[in-house]
Amino acid sequence: MASRSEIIVRFAGEGGQGVVTAAEMLARAATGVGYHALTFATFPSQILGGPTWTQARVSRTPVESPGDAIDILVAFNDEAYHEHRTEVHDGGIILLDPSITPLPDEHLRCVTVPFDELAKQTGESRAANMVVMGGLSRLINMDVNYFKEFVSQRFAGRDKVVEANHMALDLGLAHLAEEDPISDLGEPEKPDYEQVFIKGNDALSVGALHAGIDFYFGYPISPATPVLVYMERNLVGEGKFAYQASSEIEAITGIVGAGFAGKKSMTATSGPGFTLMGEGIGLAWMAEIPCVIVDVQRGGPATGLPTKTEQSDLNAALSPAHGDSSIPVLAVGSVEECFFGAVQAFNWAERYQGPVILLSEHSLAERAQNIPKPDLAATPVESRNVYKGENGYLRYESTEISPFPVPGGAGAYVANGSEHDIYGDTTHLAKYHIHMTERRFSKLKLLEDGAYESDNASASVAVMPWGGSKGSGLEAFRQLRSAGVDIAWYYTMFLNPLPAALLDELRSKDLVLVPELNYQGQFASVLRSLGVRAEAITQYTGLPFRPTELGERIKARLAGAGQPQAVNA
């Protein structure tokens, strides 16, 4: 039995069969005893039924992406078996119900477990999942007691449910008692630091709460809805407001109103809603109102791919509104960054007094992962410089940033979405349009000190993913480095403005390869406009990069064999 440090299990079937919870359960149980795990999920856009699959990657060491080929496929129905069997690597296992007739395949091992039949024996027909977990515990050689502990905690106080689920685990295990495990994960090593097991959208929401959010207003849209749900439940108390808007137009304008009233405000949406918000974001830029707009990207344009992942909203994020503007953009690349990115987005908005776009994406939003517990005390929170003087203050007089008057206090002015003079009154005079345009752009200078990562920076060629491609990119980079490839690594959450020091480094490279999940190579194009010799490595399947495949593409490009990718198609 081979010893491997990690294992990928995919569960595929129909919505409502417990597929969605299966991967999360495996990951939770595994992280509970000290393994590292992350899930990847893709759902059909319907309430019940429809093909759906989730997977969990479990490892003895931290993992950064959904990974490569599957070790074990759990197929809940015939369709799932046929759809996913080719993604199982040679020597992998397919676990299926006896009602499914597998095709002859000498490279794969098919193992049958009567999920539903065994579940019925427990008296809890919904325990089919647990039968599967029992069988899996044998196949991946993970102590079944880890799952039992998880069940006992999850259903604490409901003894009958616990008993039935424990029985299901035992039945699944007993059924496969004679099967050889696929590998041995080895004993887990519990990290010596505190951890949380959390999904990207939840981490982002908690980050916003730490940043001091007062006001949330949002419209339901996949995959951003969990942020709305979390905020409505938890953003309560004196002076706090979380509410469902009647449209994204209402949502953006509402948070701009709240920002004007002195509050930290946010909305979260996805592509279609983000497009609707364009004019409102321009208003916040023009009137200089702090607010945070989260775009949890899905495939686009129009209704696009609501339940798939893509990084194709960058162009829109950089330029959501008409006219001269440059909206600050952060993009998160991991579940951990969902938390810190939300804090930073608020800090930026408060610091430069304007709208900030926070880009997340489906694969991160729905990813559940164990991460080091963020240290709130060590995560600084910024608040805007509030005007505290007398009446007679001219809000827009300075050519740079100036204190922010809050209604109820002195310094009344008109916040204006029309071009305005130093009083805030509408004007058409060239001198004020020049003054205000330069004032608005000058504030971006305050945001050029963002942090960034670099590794092997002396190499003349670099790889620099953004957003959710960070994990796959990092794993590909590590593979390349262990194979002796001389390549540098760069990464930052801060896409606009880029950290000034990072931009200098990038400009010195012969080639910067940008893995990104869109057709156009949007970020590479931005980098080229900034004088960086950048080239995209694109993928537009609705799924994340596989690290090994990505590494191969980078290698091929460096060897001169790879064709340059679509550029500004």
Next chain:
Amino acid sequence: MTGTAKNPEYDFLWCPGCGDFGVRRALEFAMRDWNIEREIPMSHNVVVAGIGCSGNLVHLYEGEQPYGFHGIHGRSLPLALGVKMAREDLNVVVVAGDGDFLSIGMEHIAPQAARNLNICAVIMDNGVYGLTKGQSSPTTVEDTVTSSTPYGKLEATLNPLDLYLTLGVTYIASGYSTKPRDLAAMIKRGMEHDGFSIVHVNSPCTTYNDTYALLKGNKAKGIDPLAWEIPDDHDATSKSAAREIIEQGGVPLGVVYQDDSRPSLDQRMSGVRERVTARSPQSLLDAFSV
């Protein structure tokens, strides 16, 4: 403007005779009295303006200045929601025209009515798009020839009061810009009403849709006045009585409807705050602990 100082360079002008002059005066009266009665400074008032001739009221406001927000076309209501629900202690007033409020902004009236958002909207209805030079608006009379309806307006004339009543707006008043004192009383009562108030004002456009003669009537020309005073014995708390007033047609002057029984959104939110205990970010984070 800032403080009480005049802005010497501000050069926007309403046309001579524009109804909006009277509405501005009425709002100034209402807000001044409101502040005096409550002993609050002007800074506790926010005027959220729509886009159009009427929205410029926020810049033309005379005397001590309230806070203002001159936003984007059609979105004065959600902007006002943001301000009000962020700071429930502020007096939030919307000023907008029929194009802004009833055409592009129409979608925002129903949700604010359903929520009973505690703000007062003062709508200056001139039945035309003035700033873009004379296109038809929802309240332009059917068959009227305007620059955008060269063969006559093909759409039915909107009755805004009927709309507000149907949507559940809890305070509806109807006024006329030439009577700023009466208007001020209606606006102040709207501010005092705990809920969504709309004061709908006929505010003629002397350039593109001069309806003064129609509103006031002209005996010599044989024109009966459109405007008429709502009788003192009208029971504004009765929805059916309000509907009767509206169905009589013309421009009724006075408070058409007032329902004080429904709590406003901020009152409902206070109820939630009493029921739900807020948790600190640390405790929310701890809930995810492994």
